[in-house]
Amino acid sequence: MTTTQEIHSPTFLTGDELSIPTFRLLKQDGTLYDGGEAPELSREQALKIYHSMVATRVLDERMMAAQRQGRLSFYMQCTGEEAAVIGATAALDDADMIMAQYREQGALVYRGFSYDEFMNQLFGNELDYGKGRQMPIHYGSRKLHYMTISSPLATQIPQAAGYAYGQKLAGDELCTLCFFGEGAASEGDFHAALNMAAVHEAPVIFFCRNNGYAISTPSIEQFAADGVAPRAYGYRMHVIRVDGNDILAVLAATRKARRIAVEQNKPVLIEAMSYRLAAHSSSDDPSGYRSKKEEEAWREKDPILRMQHWLVGQGWWNDDEEKALQESLRREVLETMKRAEKRPPPPLDSLVSDVYADVTPTLQRQLDQLKRHIRQYPEAYPKGARSLDPDVKARDDASDAHAQEGE
Amino acid sequence: MTTTQEIHSPTFLTGDELSIPTFRLLKQDGTLYDGGEAPELSREQALKIYHSMVATRVLDERMMAAQRQGRLSFYMQCTGEEAAVIGATAALDDADMIMAQYREQGALVYRGFSYDEFMNQLFGNELDYGKGRQMPIHYGSRKLHYMTISSPLATQIPQAAGYAYGQKLAGDELCTLCFFGEGAASEGDFHAALNMAAVHEAPVIFFCRNNGYAISTPSIEQFAADGVAPRAYGYRMHVIRVDGNDILAVLAATRKARRIAVEQNKPVLIEAMSYRLAAHSSSDDPSGYRSKKEEEAWREKDPILRMQHWLVGQGWWNDDEEKALQESLRREVLETMKRAEKRPPPPLDSLVSDVYADVTPTLQRQLDQLKRHIRQYPEAYPKGARSLDPDVKARDDASDAHAQEGE
């Protein structure tokens, strides 16, 4: 439906006539802005959120260090964006589906993915739910309603629209939250997704993490507009821009978005303004494309510290607790890492399973041929050769774990 | 760059806070709206525009009739949208590139594509610049700066951005105008194109013909927003919505858009509101998805009549001239159609030329093999068999024509 207003001189609109403000509640010192009202938040949930943020940070620090030591092939940090990711997750029903990009491990932490589960994926061992097929950080959990990460960017956005539409038809009263970066939002799939969700009224929350960069590309070379939020006008979609380093604002905004999605069956767009404090990934060195000064300025806005200040102000947290938490998490990371590293790789058969629901004759032939070949050169394929004389016990563990995960 | 305005309560924007008005100059009776000012338009150009509109309408009527008689395999009409297409074209420099969708033959008429040239394409004969390879209505003309039509929708939109960027680098002071339908604007390529053009400041005019339908799909099932225009906000792009049946408004808007594009190197979006008065194509029957009443309401807004009324008001046109024009055009269509129908098909070699700049050995082998085969069964391949005993004269004509077109 188009508007019926008329003009009789050729006046162009330029976008300057509208501006989308940023929703903020918490100042960096942990106090609220005047007029700001904290969302309802029990001490218990507040601490769960905070623990998750810290646990994510600690995991990231340790694993990046492990990567530098050569223990891990690849890693990506959530650092700087924990409030955006965990605040959004905390606003959801635990059964809502999350379809993330790759930098949202905080959501999994919040939902209870254990360090062991992280490590098994990172090391692609026999207990990895993904069976060692994808690069590190491509987590997934069926029981936690967290879709397995896929590297091609933005593909999950229209999928989230479809998933949410299915939830609506099923009458689940659930929604899907879809995370993506401001870079990924340039893909054609973004446009497809938002338009389809709006037309078909899918209960989906599109959550854009605008962290300023897509690898080396600053957002100013990604789009000419005032961020991603104004695109909502193109789909007549509810939209809010929120300070992504402000846990309370993210929580409040996402809760409200969820109500719009689930109660009105309408998609919502949230743009969380934040900053990727770390490198893009372990393969990246940001000094080639941005200044230390810029990084420092953002380090001042650390979302975890901000929440910590608020918690302390509430009387819910103190330095001793902080120290104890940090230490226990560090210890746990190191222990679980050691366990996971030592675990054997997935069995050879996992090379051909899950391509289809059942292994096809052609794949069976290819597997048999591979086995014959490995028998000839077992020393050249140590991981595969293990499977030919399987450590039955290890395998049983693995299938137990999978059975659990599959519910 | 994002705005710095802040709010402290989670207020969602919904799109209702903005509305994009429609620019109109001409009422259906040919008089101007109060406060409207006609763009500068010489009698000569006005008549050229009008002639082109009528010539397009006549061509469409006759060719659709020819299709119904089985003389033509397929046809698509511009009917109802002549003002949008021709008004936009008339606002351009003749050397500006036009990249169209398929329903914009009016642009070619305006630029001087002859009925003969149309017919040769429609009948895919040896004089067709496209060498009989594409379906009817896939016109192209290098000398008239009109890119050959391609059926896959929206692919020309990012191409137009790139073409315009090249024009800018070349310092041509020219722009590219890209036509597309409101349906095609749903494709991922649309988003890619507008974003890239905005970021890289390409002098391109994106001209959306919003004619209410994409085949059977009404625009209300195409998008939830107020048309296509609000998407410009997502790219910080100049935008105007114009009455597509109002030749003066389209002309004025596009002229201004062209100045923004060429002088400021900025892309512009124009949304022309109109209606597809005819069926989608000769394969379509609109009675399955829209009412006669709706069609009638739009027939009242006929853009050609509207311009005619204006011309008569200017004292530049009368009934006798109208009658003479109609008759001569009808006659010309029929004559040129007869000529084109009788023309032989393109030679057999055209099957393998232009796949690459030079015919590859494999293709040469395939052609030779085909020729041997056709020699065996000449009666089964009458069009191809002709080439084996070529009518040298006809071929020479064809290559003359191509030489001309290639400049």
Added chain:
Amino acid sequence: MPTMNMLQAINNALDIAMAEDDKVLCFGEDVGIFGGVFRATSHLQEKYGRSRCFNTPLVEQGIIGFANGLAAQGSVPVAEIQFADYIFPAFDQIVNETAKFRYRSGDLFNVGGLTIRAPYGGGISGGLYHSQSPEAYFAHTPGLKIVVPRNPYQAKGLLLAAIRDPDPVLFFEPKRLYRASTGEVPEEDYQLPIGEAEVTREGSDVTVLGWGAQMEVIERAVELAEKEGISCEVIDLRSILPWDQDSVVESVLKTGRLVITHEAPLTGGFAGEVAATVQERCFLYLEAPIARVTGMDTPFPLTLEKEYLADHLKVFEAIKASVAF
């Protein structure tokens, strides 16, 4: 048994699937009230409502992305791509997503419920963009199944099997036969197996292999050949992926000769895969080179379409040449 054309058989299969399981959804461009530009989804919106049969915006990558999400959620989407020529904007969603969904997640998630229907092929004066046969583009993608029916009976049974198959299926419909091919089709529910070829005619001198609309071309060629005393074994591959190597190999071991035909261009076409496999598995039994009769290595033309196509005369000549080798 009623007589149906291929469109009616497809419509009937969709109707049965939607009636049986309300998780089945049909959508795509113009498939709603209009029933699709070919009318394969006629009356489904009336019967099952707008939420289960609907028009989508005009965006193939969105249609398949949306369908992938629905399938992952547990729905059973049947997505239509209006012409197979327009499936390419969805190539990433199909090849990188649909095909790899189960594998990459270690079977935590899958999109096995997905079926993608698309009319394909030439012979309708469609030129470059209403004629393509893109099956080989997808056949290089483990995780997909690809099915092409040759007549209404096959279309219904294979489509029902595709919708219920635990893996995602690309279902290419020979649009040239939509109305041209008619035949008896049971009214009841039935399925035909995916992954199995069918020997439609037994013979001893040469095996002739194809799928979809080419089966009709093969029939005409084989009739000419039989008149010249050549005994042909005809195989409809039906599934391009996974394909039934064993049935083809068995036939060639018997006849010693193989002619494969498809509409798509030669280079990189699926006949190459079949030929490469068969020469390996039947090496000592082959009495003539495996012949491929295909479209030419060019985009699909219009005016000279007849010359371009792999028609019955070209297949016939290839059969003769194989036997005479």
Added chain:
Amino acid sequence: MPTMNMLQAINNALDIAMAEDDKVLCFGEDVGIFGGVFRATSHLQEKYGRSRCFNTPLVEQGIIGFANGLAAQGSVPVAEIQFADYIFPAFDQIVNETAKFRYRSGDLFNVGGLTIRAPYGGGISGGLYHSQSPEAYFAHTPGLKIVVPRNPYQAKGLLLAAIRDPDPVLFFEPKRLYRASTGEVPEEDYQLPIGEAEVTREGSDVTVLGWGAQMEVIERAVELAEKEGISCEVIDLRSILPWDQDSVVESVLKTGRLVITHEAPLTGGFAGEVAATVQERCFLYLEAPIARVTGMDTPFPLTLEKEYLADHLKVFEAIKASVAF
């Protein structure tokens, strides 16, 4: 002659092309100031300015659409796709547009100036989406040229030829060799022919054919084979499309045996096309079935990558089996 690794050779070729012709542009994700995630475009923005070397938004279909438009206009775009695994969103622009531009317009317009560069292939612990070898997906597309270099010298000469070729070229770079492969590379401008294979080693018992990073694998396999007294003729196909049938056929007519290897999965891979063609053209000369040593018919795995890959031992075994047949 300076020693360069493959990235340096590519960077050098781009530099030469941009210096020579200011219509040459380089763009893609992160190719600007950063010089690309692999640094193939290092310093080009500094040297030639932001208007000729720039970052694009993150949208592959847009990159190629934009590049098609530029090429049609007369510019000479060299577009980078960050990983070949991410070329699929641009599949429609490449297969329906780039490839068919000249043909459909009767040569009024063409995008011959276009070159698309993309790093491809496995062996870098990249899993499903940083390892694919998609050449066969494109090889079914008349109108495209496809080139894959095996070392720095080849990379420079072929890339310069690709940029200047009158047809659009897909240039797949074996990223595993980016830094691993070094060699002497002339500083001057030179071109190597597109469409011609190269015999890199002469031999008499068996022909071993590959391209790109597989050439290194073949070298190792052939060394093992030579130790066992098997004389191998090695061919680097270099161009996948159009491919040099005559050179391959000539070699097989001599050796009577052919082993083809590529990283991509078996089914629908380009080895099938080569095998199908060679069995037809060399039928009476073949002394063993043509063997294909390829990736398995699965998505690309991670932990068991070594097991999955078509490595030198598998190629070696295939050579032995061929000779022993």
